[in-house]
Amino acid sequence: xxxxxxxxxxxxxxxxxxxxxxxxxxxxxxxxxxxxxxxxxxxxxxxxxxxxxxxxxxxxxxxxxxxxxxxxxxxxxxxxxxxxxxxxxxxxxxxxxxxxxxxxxxxxxxxxxxxxxxxxxxxxxxxxxxxxxxxxxxxxxxxxxxxxxxxxxxxxxxxxxxxxxxxxxxxxxxxxxxxxxxxxxxxxxxxxxxxxxxxxxxxxxxxxxxxxxxxxxxxxxxxxxxxxxxxxxxxxxxxxxxxxxxxxxxxxxxxxxxxxxxxxxxxxxxxxxxxxxxxxxxxxxxxxxxxxxxxxxxxxxxxxxxxxxxxxxxxxxxxxxxxxxxxxxxxxxxxxxxxxxxxxxxxxxxxxxxxxxxxxxxxxxxxxxxxxxxxxxx
Amino acid sequence: xxxxxxxxxxxxxxxxxxxxxxxxxxxxxxxxxxxxxxxxxxxxxxxxxxxxxxxxxxxxxxxxxxxxxxxxxxxxxxxxxxxxxxxxxxxxxxxxxxxxxxxxxxxxxxxxxxxxxxxxxxxxxxxxxxxxxxxxxxxxxxxxxxxxxxxxxxxxxxxxxxxxxxxxxxxxxxxxxxxxxxxxxxxxxxxxxxxxxxxxxxxxxxxxxxxxxxxxxxxxxxxxxxxxxxxxxxxxxxxxxxxxxxxxxxxxxxxxxxxxxxxxxxxxxxxxxxxxxxxxxxxxxxxxxxxxxxxxxxxxxxxxxxxxxxxxxxxxxxxxxxxxxxxxxxxxxxxxxxxxxxxxxxxxxxxxxxxxxxxxxxxxxxxxxxxxxxxxxx
Numbered sequence: 001x002x003x004x005x006x007x008x009x010x011x012x013x014x015x016x017x018x019x020x021x022x023x024x025x026x027x028x029x030x031x032x033x034x035x036x037x038x039x040x041x042x043x044x045x046x047x048x049x050x051x052x053x054x055x056x057x058x059x060x061x062x063x064x065x066x067x068x069x070x071x072x073x074x075x076x077x078x079x080x081x082x083x084x085x086x087x088x089x090x091x092x093x094x095x096x097x098x099x100x101x102x103x104x105x106x107x108x109x110x111x112x113x114x115x116x117x118x119x120x121x122x123x124x125x126x127x128x129x130x131x132x133x134x135x136x137x138x139x140x141x142x143x144x145x146x147x148x149x150x151x152x153x154x155x156x157x158x159x160x161x162x163x164x165x166x167x168x169x170x171x172x173x174x175x176x177x178x179x180x181x182x183x184x185x186x187x188x189x190x191x192x193x194x195x196x197x198x199x200x201x202x203x204x205x206x207x208x209x210x211x212x213x214x215x216x217x218x219x220x221x222x223x224x225x226x227x228x229x230x231x232x233x234x235x236x237x238x239x240x241x242x243x244x245x246x247x248x249x250x251x252x253x254x255x256x257x258x259x260x261x262x263x264x265x266x267x268x269x270x271x272x273x274x275x276x277x278x279x280x281x282x283x284x285x286x287x288x289x290x291x292x293x294x295x296x297x298x299x300x301x302x303x304x305x306x307x308x309x310x311x312x313x314x315x316x317x318x319x320x321x322x323x324x325x326x327x328x329x330x331x332x333x334x335x336x337x338x339x340x341x342x343x344x345x346x347x348x349x350x351x352x353x354x355x356x357x358x359x360x361x362x363x364x365x366x367x368x369x370x371x372x373x374x375x376x377x378x
Numbered sequence: 379x380x381x382x383x384x385x386x387x388x389x390x391x392x393x394x395x396x397x398x399x400x401x402x403x404x405x406x407x408x409x410x411x412x413x414x415x416x417x418x419x420x421x422x423x424x425x426x427x428x429x430x431x432x433x434x435x436x437x438x439x440x441x442x443x444x445x446x447x448x449x450x451x452x453x454x455x456x457x458x459x460x461x462x463x464x465x466x467x468x469x470x471x472x473x474x475x476x477x478x479x480x481x482x483x484x485x486x487x488x489x490x491x492x493x494x495x496x497x498x499x500x501x502x503x504x505x506x507x508x509x510x511x512x513x514x515x516x517x518x519x520x521x522x523x524x525x526x527x528x529x530x531x532x533x534x535x536x537x538x539x540x541x542x543x544x545x546x547x548x549x550x551x552x553x554x555x556x557x558x559x560x561x562x563x564x565x566x567x568x569x570x571x572x573x574x575x576x577x578x579x580x581x582x583x584x585x586x587x588x589x590x591x592x593x594x595x596x597x598x599x600x601x602x603x604x605x606x607x608x609x610x611x612x613x614x615x616x617x618x619x620x621x622x623x624x625x626x627x628x629x630x631x632x633x634x635x636x637x638x639x640x641x642x643x644x645x646x647x648x649x650x651x652x653x654x655x656x657x658x659x660x661x662x663x664x665x666x667x668x669x670x671x672x673x674x675x676x677x678x679x680x681x682x683x684x685x686x687x688x689x690x691x692x693x694x695x696x697x698x699x700x701x702x703x704x705x706x707x708x709x710x711x712x713x714x715x716x717x718x719x720x721x722x723x724x725x726x727x728x729x730x731x732x733x734x735x736x737x738x739x740x741x742x743x744x745x746x747x748x749x750x751x752x753x754x755x756x
Contacts, residue, residue: 019397025719298710341403
């Protein structure tokens with residue numbers, strides 16, 4: 001019988017696990033939030049992942065449970081483990097990804113370089129942090145943020161008064177995370193995969209370009225990163241995966257500073273937007289690797305097919321909603337581009353797909369990838 | 379709304395269209411012969427493809443109908459066309475792939491080089507062909523053969539007495555196909571894709587190694603084929619696709635002779651085993667290309683990632699049926715190999731999967747591909 005992987009959540013990350021599962025001969029099943037989700041083709045159950053019984057009954061039909069996102073509550077994760085379900089990554093590791101204050105605390109304990117930070121409970125505490133950091137800082141809600149949501153640059157505690165009110169009413173720690181505004185020269189991301197037996201592999205370090213807090217472009221490998229920078233990033237991500245006991249893919253988002261340090265910005269314990277280029281550009285994609293890792297199968301090679309890969313997100317899409325009408329011109333102009341769409345309706349700012357081009361000249365590859373993706377702009 | 383492709387037949391070719399459809403954002407639906415077929419993940423209907431009503435009701439929900447195999451009867455295909463369904467490849471083209479005598483007749487009319495052949499209706503006619511060809515020949519049943527089934531090397535008309543009895547009772551032409559035994563130096567295959575608008579693209583010519591009438595290995599590109607041989611094969615396949623009006627992928631199996639001619643052995647109007655290497659080795663796989671072609675979308679680039687790709691079929695598999703038990707050692711020994719399984723139970727001689735390795739040294743690539751696939755031998 002085929003090995004069975006259950007994925008909680010029916011978004012595009014679950015969707016992109018499907019091709020890898022089909023090729024490897026795995027039986028992939030998805031617990032979707034509802035009908036017509038991105039991963040609908042593999043949805044074998046629908047339900048609320050906050051409900052332990054729903055997730056448990058889904059989990060009983062598979063060999064291992066993994067995730068499309070990091071939002072499954074700890075009590076549900078613990079209930080799965082108590083019932084003997086293999087949960088990967090496990091609750092302890094996920095706890096660090098679920099709460100940004102917890103994440104900063106653990107990374108600081110491990111001596112991992114991070115921006116200056118504090119957990120602030122009220123305007124006075126935030127005011128003191130601002131005063132100590134030139135009057136500007138980044139405030140983040142500890143939970144539930146993504147793609148720039150739950151992140152604000154502030155110069156005054158009044159800028160996040162609404163958030164203080166909201167966290168005061170929430171369960172758990174009643175605090176916001178505040179961080180120094182890092183004067184970075186660029187953003188990088190390092191993905192690794194680790195399996196329960198301990199094997200860890202790393203893909204090349206990549207450069208990421210964010211616009212309005214959302215990943216817009218990824219260049220792999222990161223230009224001018226060979227040698228010490230790439231080694232440092234890989235060592236850092238491997239160490240984090242090992243120390244936190246991550247299983248599956250771990251993506252570490254990094255700032256590179258003017259004095260050539262790297263600081264950890266965010267962690268994601270799942271396949272990540274900054275690794276989508278691996279589908280077309282690497283021997284083993286992050287989605288195949290994640291499946292291998294959570295099944296505790298030996299990991300695949302992470303080398304690249306060509307010298308460069310550039311991935312451009314398709315954000316928003318045509319205002320008339322008619323993606324298919326854009327295919328003929330896009331495909332005709334760019335026979336070398338790999339187009340990926342997530343089965344999501346166009347909507348301003350929404351990630352609905354991505355385009356990857358690979359080749360040996362990074363400037364040419366980037367030019368073509370941007371031009372190909374632009375066919376789907378409004 | 380996503381473009382919708384309906385595939386008649388739930389075998390491994392339909393299965394391998396699924397990853398390509400998911401990545402491209404297409405809505406793929408399969409009419410499967412029953413439950414637990416290879417392409418079950420995309421099965422939206424089950425039924426008998428010999429029944430026009432079954433196929434018609436499936437076809438009404440999609441934008442175009444294509445096929446996992448060439449066995450859908452002409453009357454069903456015509457009923458689809460009469461109902462306004464886009465059928466690709468169309469009935470006229472498929473008629474040539476469905477009947478080996480018709481195929482030989484059309485290719486001969488087109489002046490395409492083929493082995494000497496005849497349609498023989500009884501032992502006397504076969505005897506005369508044998509007498510004219512050194513006393514040995516290949517006899518094929520015109521319909522339904524695959525992977526060496528329906529093919530016999532004969533020295534006496536009595537060797538196929540049972541087949542003469544069988545065709546005498548069948549509908550249509552009551553004949554067998556007899557062909558000269560071509561003294562080939564090797565077998566080659568040329569795949570092309572053509573879309574209704576007329577665009578045609580070709581992948582590199584490949585060398586194929588058959589064992590017991592079944593494809594065992596494919597080397598891409600075919601060693602020592604650059605230049606005139608590759609050009610001749612491409613020209614031949616393009617011309618066949620155009621003359622027969624094929625839409626989708628066309629695979630042309632070829633014999634290379636000691637006097638350096640190429641003769642057409644078989645045609646397949648669908649993705650074909652000799653093109654599986656394109657999943658991992660080419661910019662556009664034959665499965666993605668087939669979907670693009672039948673939707674009349676512009677075709678993708680057919681260049682290769684590396685200098686060589688070698689594909690080895692997994693035939694039979696472990697006698698104990700436990701494929702999954704072989705994964706750990708296979709994946710550990712060959713992190714660079716791409717393993718593909720079709721969700722089929724192991725059974726002697728059955729094609730249950732394939733392994734592809736790509737790289738720049740063909741001998742090294744072939745060695746590693748064979749070693750990786752051997753992990754799944756009985």
